[in-house]
Amino acid sequence: MTANEMIARYVQAVTRRLPLEQRADIGAELSALLTEELAGRAEGREPDAALARTLLQGFGHPETVALSYHQTPPVIETLDGRLFRKLAVIFLAALAVLALGVTLSDPAAQTDASFADRIADETLAAALQGLGGLLVVFWIAGFARRRWLRGRWSPNALPAVQAPDAVNRPVMAAAIMFWAAGLAILMAGPATVMAHITGGAAPTALLDAFTYDAAFAAERAPVLWVLLALSILVPAWQAVAGRVTRTTRRVEAVLTLLLAAALFRIVLAGDVFAAEPANEYMKLAMALFGGWGVITSLTALHRDWQTRRSEAAASAPPAQE
Amino acid sequence: MVEADDPFPKLELELRRGAIVLAALSQLSSAQYGYSLRQALAARGMEIEEGTLYPLLRRLEAQGVLVSEWRTGDGPPRRYYTLSEDGRQLYTRLSQSWHALGAVMDALVADGAGR
Numbered sequence: 001m002t003a004n005e006m007i008a009r010y011v012q013a014v015t016r017r018l019p020l021e022q023r024a025d026i027g028a029e030l031s032a033l034l035t036e037e038l039a040g041r042a043e044g045r046e047p048d049a050a051l052a053r054t055l056l057q058g059f060g061h062p063e064t065v066a067l068s069y070h071q072t073p074p075v076i077e078t079l080d081g082r083l084f085r086k087l088a089v090i091f092l093a094a095l096a097v098l099a100l101g102v103t104l105s106d107p108a109a110q111t112d113a114s115f116a117d118r119i120a121d122e123t124l125a126a127a128l129q130g131l132g133g134l135l136v137v138f139w140i141a142g143f144a145r146r147r148w149l150r151g152r153w154s155p156n157a158l159p160a161v162q163a164p165d166a167v168n169r170p171v172m173a174a175a176i177m178f179w180a181a182g183l184a185i186l187m188a189g190p191a192t193v194m195a196h197i198t199g200g201a202a203p204t205a206l207l208d209a210f211t212y213d214a215a216f217a218a219e220r221a222p223v224l225w226v227l228l229a230l231s232i233l234v235p236a237w238q239a240v241a242g243r244v245t246r247t248t249r250r251v252e253a254v255l256t257l258l259l260a261a262a263l264f265r266i267v268l269a270g271d272v273f274a275a276e277p278a279n280e281y282m283k284l285a286m287a288l289f290g291g292w293g294v295i296t297s298l299t300a301l302h303r304d305w306q307t308r309r310s311e312a313a314a315s316a317p318p319a320q321e
Numbered sequence: 322m323v324e325a326d327d328p329f330p331k332l333e334l335e336l337r338r339g340a341i342v343l344a345a346l347s348q349l350s351s352a353q354y355g356y357s358l359r360q361a362l363a364a365r366g367m368e369i370e371e372g373t374l375y376p377l378l379r380r381l382e383a384q385g386v387l388v389s390e391w392r393t394g395d396g397p398p399r400r401y402y403t404l405s406e407d408g409r410q411l412y413t414r415l416s417q418s419w420h421a422l423g424a425v426m427d428a429l430v431a432d433g434a435g436r
Contacts, residue, residue, distance in 0.1 A: 026379065029355070029400045033375055036356045036397075060372040068376035071383055 003052035009158040017066035024310040056155040099123040165243040172239040209278040213271040253300040260293030354399040
């Protein structure tokens with residue numbers, strides 16, 4: 001590994017632990033400073049990897065350096081933030097589904113006027129306790145990791161610099177096949193697929209439960225199938241190209257927003273399945289997916305805006321010496 | 322005393338740590354970039370580790386004490402820092418505190434040495 005490559009790996013390891021809007025700017029400055037430090041230590045010679053290793057080792061573990069760029073150390077480190085958000089959303093969604101399921105299915109809800117309020121209070125308490133617990137677990141994990149990492153790292157072992165837009169083709173291809181199979185099942189109709197797989201031996205009640213509502217199948221479903229197909233085509237295009245471009249990322253975000261809007265419309269317009277409770281649960285699932293779609297697409301568009309702003313700040317040095 | 326148990330390095334480090342901000346501010350009435358600032362401080366006997374100084378400049382900028390800008394000249398693009406107006410006032414006040422503290426400490430240390 002060359003000295004420059006080691007510095008690039010180090011800068012990547014630091015910046016991926018920083019808030020997105022600071023990454024490009026701090027990365028550019030850190031890279032320039034480390035390169036200059038290295039040249040200073042080389043005293044006119046060509047800097048080698050051993051010299052770079054000594055410099056970086058003295059600079060500190062990337063996690064420690066990244067934390068020192070914060071005004072106040074975050075409770076949850078940036079690197080863990082994405083996992084924390086995912087787990088928190090999954091936990092809250094599961095809790096909401098559970099609470100709704102209990103409210104809809106418990107006979108007491110029909111007779112006891114305070115039942116829904118009680119469930120809402122208990123759900124809120126469980127949500128706060130769960131999120132608090134998750135916060136504590138992440139804080140302890142981050143603290144323990146920093147203690148463990150102290151003195152136990154080597155610049156040689158830092159991960160290689162990845163192109164930020166590179167695509168893992170095998171994983172992407174597997175995901176596309178999975179989504180395409182799912183879409184095919186939805187388009188054919190779950191009842192039809194079940195009947196086909198079981199050779200007509202599936203119980204009639206099961207087939208009836210998963211038969212589409214006629215109005216949905218005729219009017220609203222085609223729009224949904226088209227949007228879902230387009231949503232699969234974007235990653236398919238990315239897999240073929242081998243990279244995610246800013247344009248495809250934006251197209252993906254806009255399509256997800258449109259898909260979320262279509263799902264909300266379907267939920268409000270009428271039934272999806274002809275029979276209950278499959279219809280009720282499907283509409284609940286669609287509402288949750290729609291909400292998730294709004295959050296992810298708006299997050300992606302906001303991130304895109306932040307990245308452009310950060311790049312503009314880093315790439316336009318205004319004054320001349 | 323075993324060298325590993327010698328508390329001097331750690332205590333001296335803590336002593337110097339308190340002076341790092343003032344030391345950095347003292348050199349930033351004119352624009353400096355991170356490496357040049359570290360060299361200027363080292364030339365005056367104040368060695369500050371890179372991993373401490375560079376993030377510190379960013380934090381001081383975020384607090385409004387410093388302002389910075391990218392500059393290109395003959396060399397590569399560099400981010401130059403200088404005291405903001407608030408930073409100048411802060412530096413004056415901190416310098417006064419430092420002198421007062423220095424006087425107190427001189428008296429205390431002289432008192433301690435005389436006993």
